[in-house]
Amino acid sequence: MLSTPLLTPARPPRHTPIAGVVLTSADVDSVAGLLHLREFQPLHIYATASVRRILLEENRIFGVLGRANPPAVWHDIPLDAWFTLVSAGSDDSRVSSRCRAVRLSGGYPDYVSDRLRRSLPPEEAVIALVVAEGTAQMFYAPSLPDGSKEWKDWAQKSDLCLLDGTFWDEHELISEGVSSKTAREIGHIPLSGAGGLLEGFEVYQPIRRVLIHVNNTNPILDEDSPEHRQVLQAGWEIAYDGMEFEL
Numbered sequence: 001m002l003s004t005p006l007l008t009p010a011r012p013p014r015h016t017p018i019a020g021v022v023l024t025s026a027d028v029d030s031v032a033g034l035l036h037l038r039e040f041q042p043l044h045i046y047a048t049a050s051v052r053r054i055l056l057e058e059n060r061i062f063g064v065l066g067r068a069n070p071p072a073v074w075h076d077i078p079l080d081a082w083f084t085l086v087s088a089g090s091d092d093s094r095v096s097s098r099c100r101a102v103r104l105s106g107g108y109p110d111y112v113s114d115r116l117r118r119s120l121p122p123e124e125a126v127i128a129l130v131v132a133e134g135t136a137q138m139f140y141a142p143s144l145p146d147g148s149k150e151w152k153d154w155a156q157k158s159d160l161c162l163l164d165g166t167f168w169d170e171h172e173l174i175s176e177g178v179s180s181k182t183a184r185e186i187g188h189i190p191l192s193g194a195g196g197l198l199e200g201f202e203v204y205q206p207i208r209r210v211l212i213h214v215n216n217t218n219p220i221l222d223e224d225s226p227e228h229r230q231v232l233q234a235g236w237e238i239a240y241d242g243m244e245f246e247l
Helices: 049-058 060-067 150-156 226-233
Strands: 020-022 044-047 073-076 082-086 094-103 127-133 136-141 160-164 208-212 236-238
Touching: 020 082, 044 049, 044 082, 049 060, 049 073, 073 082, 094 150, 127 150, 136 150, 226 236
Parallel strands: 020 044, 044 073, 136 160, 160 208, 208 236
Antiparallel strands: 082 094, 094 127, 127 136
């Protein structure tokens, strides 16, 4: 946080300038950070109704978010409709940005019980997020399951795209001996290969494209690797800690 002044606590003993969090899925990578923010101050948490149920009905540890005074406030994200976020300090104050959830085709995490899974609509499992203010628009998708189509239309209309760069290769985790599942089996289109993100998302207008959520097995993190050079030559950027954007 010291290298990112906007995230520096403003006052003791506990404070964070983060007013709210938008969850795009119930994956551990998406939700674990909520526990680091526990009890600091009340948060506004935005999620689909299904993701909210997974966290509050089956994971009692997330009840710690209710210990803030006042407690965290949960907001159900509507599908196929624009919504606004609450700003810091007031339930009645709205930020000027508009947000919209984009349905993706992913599934719920393995830790969700079969009982609860059967009651959850599949379209609420994984979403991407469009954020717009004035004429500027950003598209955010840290997870891109194979088979999703609608997201490309929103991404192509955006000025900035933050897209799933988790894996370079379909069998990356298998090759590294980390897992027996492919990239697509755990909800991520790989960057390379037939139907990969580099091939499947070709743009001809000046859209800024940044790869996020890069796994530590991904060779693009090695600045001397041919994979790193290939990504840059294709017009992509690779996110780094403290990266800032201005639209």
